[in-house]
Amino acid sequence: MPPVRSYFRAAWDRREFAWEMARTEMRAQHLDTTFGRLWLILNPLLLAFVYFVLVEILRRGNHRPPHQLQHLIAGIFLYTFMAGTIREGARTVVGGGRLVLNTAFPRILLPISEALDHFMRFLPMLGLYAVVHVATGLPINANTLYVVPLVVLTACIGVGAALFVSALQVYFRDLKQFLPYMLRLWLYLTPILYYANRIPDKYHFLIWINPIGAIFASWSDVLMFGRAPSAQMMGVSVAWAALFLLVGTVFFMSREREFAVRL
Numbered sequence: 001m002p003p004v005r006s007y008f009r010a011a012w013d014r015r016e017f018a019w020e021m022a023r024t025e026m027r028a029q030h031l032d033t034t035f036g037r038l039w040l041i042l043n044p045l046l047l048a049f050v051y052f053v054l055v056e057i058l059r060r061g062n063h064r065p066p067h068q069l070q071h072l073i074a075g076i077f078l079y080t081f082m083a084g085t086i087r088e089g090a091r092t093v094v095g096g097g098r099l100v101l102n103t104a105f106p107r108i109l110l111p112i113s114e115a116l117d118h119f120m121r122f123l124p125m126l127g128l129y130a131v132v133h134v135a136t137g138l139p140i141n142a143n144t145l146y147v148v149p150l151v152v153l154t155a156c157i158g159v160g161a162a163l164f165v166s167a168l169q170v171y172f173r174d175l176k177q178f179l180p181y182m183l184r185l186w187l188y189l190t191p192i193l194y195y196a197n198r199i200p201d202k203y204h205f206l207i208w209i210n211p212i213g214a215i216f217a218s219w220s221d222v223l224m225f226g227r228a229p230s231a232q233m234m235g236v237s238v239a240w241a242a243l244f245l246l247v248g249t250v251f252f253m254s255r256e257r258e259f260a261v262r263l
Helices: 004-013 015-028 034-059 068-089 097-102 109-135 142-171 175-188 205-209 213-225 231-262
Strands: none
Touching: 004 015, 015 109, 034 068, 034 109, 068 109, 068 142, 068 175, 068 213, 109 142, 142 175, 142 213, 142 231, 205 213, 213 231
16 A cells, blocks of 8 residues: 555645546547537436336336436436446556556546546536426425535445446456446446335335445435435445445555556
8 A cells, every 4th residue: 555645645736637637538529519418418318218118118007106207317317427437437547558557646546537527427417407307396495405415425436436446457357348237237226217115115125235225215305305315314325435435445556556567
């Protein structure tokens, strides 16, 4: 492990490097153009509509929960932000081989730059959802401010997971083949396609052992019903976010000196 204080001081001093990498990535994919921003919104929006139709077919005429479509859109948008951070962050060390070999800087900035990139992609989605939220008459009150800490907690889990898998992929290059399937399975196990209260009581423990289960259950309560998350929900969410960030950071820093040899 490098000296922690000096390492993070060096990372902070080079924060503009991470920011410029994120902006360059968006420009390279033409996501800074009007049509690029439109695609950023349309892609997860169409995915939400596909899942909505699928859920309607599986329901077979049974009673529809309130605000089902809005629930799906809000959940898919937030999950797209987190999953993109993990999926693209996983390739940053291996994909940045020449930069890692020829430049001295804290490598932790590579996955963080992807998190910044996907946060900038998430902002237009959040803006579109705000329009949908107001247009459909969903509640807006003081509890709506919980959106901010819930996004921060989701980002912490995304960054922590990205740090872990980006370092792990240096040793196991085939990880990138399995990661999309793991992220898709994680989506199905999280209360996004359904409400958390639709889970039978005997399986409710799955909310607590799913690192993002409490976050997305709280996200839905805040946006769909204007309810503040319970202290238990927030406590579990903070605990998982802190654990992911700590484990991911420690694992990444402990392996960083081997990156040049492995690459």
